[in-house]
Amino acid sequence: MxxxxxxxxxxxxxxxxxxxxxxxxxxxxxxxxxxxxxxxxxxxTPFLIMDRVFQSYNSFILLAVPFFLLAANLMNSGKITDRLIELARVLTGWLPGGLGQVNVAVSMLFAGISGSSTADAAGCGKILIPAMVRQGYDTRFAVAITACSSVMGVIIPPSILMVVWGGVMSISVGALFLAGAIPGIMIAGALMATVYGYAKVYGYPTAGKPTLAEFWSAFKGAGLAMLTPVFVIGGIVGGIVTPTESAIIAAFYSFILGAFVYRTITARELVTILYDTGRFASISLFAIGTASAFGWMLAFFDVPRLIVGLLTSFEMGSFGTAIVIAALFLLFGLFIDAIPTIIILGTVLFPVATAADIHAVNFAIIGIVSLAFGLVTPPYGLCLLISASIGGLNVVQVVRDVAIILIPMLVILILLITFPEIALWLPKTLMPKSVL
Known part of the structure; x- marks a missing residue:
């Protein structure tokens, strides 16, 4: 048959x-x-599908996934997160809604090191949510801002989702990293403005103005950790290392900091870190394999061509097509993890974006930013689940505040769709050959 x-x-x-x-x-x-x-x-035949699964693993670039996860786990276990929080406190804690501002700032700093939103939500949330509650912040707001700010982990480079996207669709990972920088900073700015609004309405306190001595101590404590994105992004953009090699450097550097410089990682903790990293990496990579088989089946039966024909028949233009693409990623992100969605929906919609003259890098950024919403929206909402668990709340209790915080983030997504050069300017400037 x-x-x-x-x-x-x-x-x-x-x-x-x-x-x-x-x-x-x-x-x-x-x-x-x-x-x-x-x-x-x-x-x-079953063997054909199994071969498709194993072929998806035969990608050097995907080795970056477990190493970025390892770097994030080493950062959390090595108490480097504490140093980043102290740096964020002296930089932004004096603003209205002090610890809320610190929450956003430390997520931005952590995102530039780990590439993992879940590691951000877990590592920063364990420290900041209880601290915010002790200072009089509503627990629902503390959980919501922690969850929403953690999504920057997949947008600000380095990003595990960008590594997967680049590997699956043969797009320069370096260009994707650069393209995510400005949107990530814009989202951070929108979140800080939201915290400011909450602080004015509810009278949330500042964390106090730091002294020069505190400034110097914080910069000295976190300075070595902040070199990680310099090594990772600088090495890729400069053509010195591949994304996989940069992930290995990030993991090795994190280990050196935790084990020998700060001396906060013991041999026993290292075994636990390696086990946790292997467990989480295997979950991600298994999803890549099965999603690749599912996506290949869709391609085998010409489903992408059918969808391309359907969407192009409406003649919506670049803007209309980009809106539809973002809406589909937002919808899928509600129910499915980001990595399988990239492999299934991303590969199906890529020809649609190309037919509508949407640049491949901009298409990726629209997709990744849209999928980031899925990390904090039920029923999937993994970062929201982690943050709510830390705060001792049910997800339903936090949904209202999450919705309020997501509104300015949605505005940023619409701006990225309306003005593609926001994402494309940096890669065109620093890596022009990769975005032709």
């Missing part, structure tokens, strides 16, 4: 939706959804 495009699409998507609805983990649901079509179509 030869399965038609329409029937294959219905079976694949239908099985996946049913499996997710009955709480089968997304990575398993993606793999299991392919089984009925393989059984029905004579052209397909």
């Amino acid at each position: 030869i399965v038609s495009t329409g029937l294959a699409c219905i079976i694949l998507v239908g099985c996946f939706v049913v499996l997710v609805a009955i709480r089968v983990p997304v990575s398993f649901a993606l793999g299991l959804a392919t089984i009925p079509v393989v059984a029905m179509d004579l052209r397909l």
Whole structure:
């Protein structure tokens, strides 16, 4: 039997939706959804699908994922996060809503080192949420701002999502890193303005003006850690190292800081860090494999061509198509982890973006920023779940504040769609050959 495009699409998507609805983990649901079509179509065999899964792992660039996760875990265990928080406090704590401003600033600093939003939410949240509550901040606001600010981990370079996107779609990871810098700073600015508004309405305190001695102590304490993004981004942009090599450098440098400079990582802790990193990396990489098989099945049955034809027939132009693309990423991000979404939806919509004259790098930034919302929106909302757990709240109790904080972030996304040069200016300036 030869399965038609329409029937294959219905079976694949239908099985996946049913499996997710009955709480089968997304990575398993993606793999299991392919089984009925393989059984029905004579052209397909289980070995062909397994080969597709293993081919997705045969990518040097994806080695960067576990090493960036390792760097983030080493940062948290090595108490480097504490030093970043102290630096953020002297830089922004004197503003209205002091600890809220510190929360945003430290997320921005941590994002420039780890590339992981969940590590940011866990590491910074454990310290800042209890501290904010002790100073009189509403617990719901403390949880919401921690969750929302942590999404900068996947936008500000280095970013694990950008590594995956570049590897899957053959786009310069260095260009993606540079393209995420300005949008990340804009989102940080929007979040700080939101904190300012909350502080004025609810009378939240400042963290006090630092002395020159405190400034010097904070810069001295966090200065070595802040060299990490210089090594990572500078090495890639300068053409000295690949993204994978830069991730290894970040992990090795984090280990040196924690074990020998600050002496906060013991041999026993190192074993735990390696185990946790391996566990989380295996979850991400397994999702990449099953999502690649699912995406390949969609491509085999010409589903992307069908979607391209459907969307281009509406003649929406670049702006309209970009809005639809962002909306689809926002919708998928509500239910599915970002990495499988990139592999499935990203590869399907890439031809649509190309047909609408949307630059590949700008398409990536629109997709990644849209997916970042999914980290703090139920029912998936992994960063929100982590932050709410730390604050001892139910997710439903925090949704109102999250929605308020996300509004200015949504405005930033619309600006990125309206003015593509916001994201493209930096890579065009520093890596012009990579964005032709």
